[in-house]
Amino acid sequence: xxxxxxxxxxxxxxxxxxxxxxxxxxxxxxxxxxxxxxxxxxxxxxxxxxxxxxxxxxxxxxxxxxxxxxxxxxxxxxxxxxxxxxxxxxxxxxxxxxxxxx
Numbered sequence: 001x002x003x004x005x006x007x008x009x010x011x012x013x014x015x016x017x018x019x020x021x022x023x024x025x026x027x028x029x030x031x032x033x034x035x036x037x038x039x040x041x042x043x044x045x046x047x048x049x050x051x052x053x054x055x056x057x058x059x060x061x062x063x064x065x066x067x068x069x070x071x072x073x074x075x076x077x078x079x080x081x082x083x084x085x086x087x088x089x090x091x092x093x094x095x096x097x098x099x100x101x102x
Contacts, residue, residue, distance in 0.1 A: 006039075007038075007039040008038070008039045008042075009039045009040065009041045009042055010038050010039065010042040010043075011042070011043050011045070012038075012042070012043070012044045012045070013044075013045045013047070014044065014045070014046045014047065015047045016047060016048070017046050017047065017048040017050075017053060018048065018049070018050055018053070019053070020053055020056060020057060023046065023053065023057045046059060070099075073099050073102075074087050074095060074099065075087070077095055077098065077099055077102075078095070081095075081098075
């Protein structure tokens with residue numbers, strides 16, 4: 001990986017990060033062989049539910065994603081759960097309970 005990324009302008013997206021060790025792979029520690037290999041202008045986007053991990057690792061900018069509005073959440077749920085773009089009235093209670101937990 002080092003030879004492929006060496007000095008390349010790169011966009012790296014780390015999704016569902018829940019341990020500091022996952023961040024150390026790309027953002028560096030003293031034992032990290034990838035440290036410093038990304039080219040100038042590279043960006044690393046870290047997606048995590050744990051803001052403490054980001055703050056501990058001194059991430060430059062933390063963006064708080066706002067929850068979806070209820071109608072958008074229902075539409076997204078139906079699209080992924082039932083493969084339709086409309087709300088199924090037969091499953092209204094189920095969808096409401098699932099979305100309330102999410």
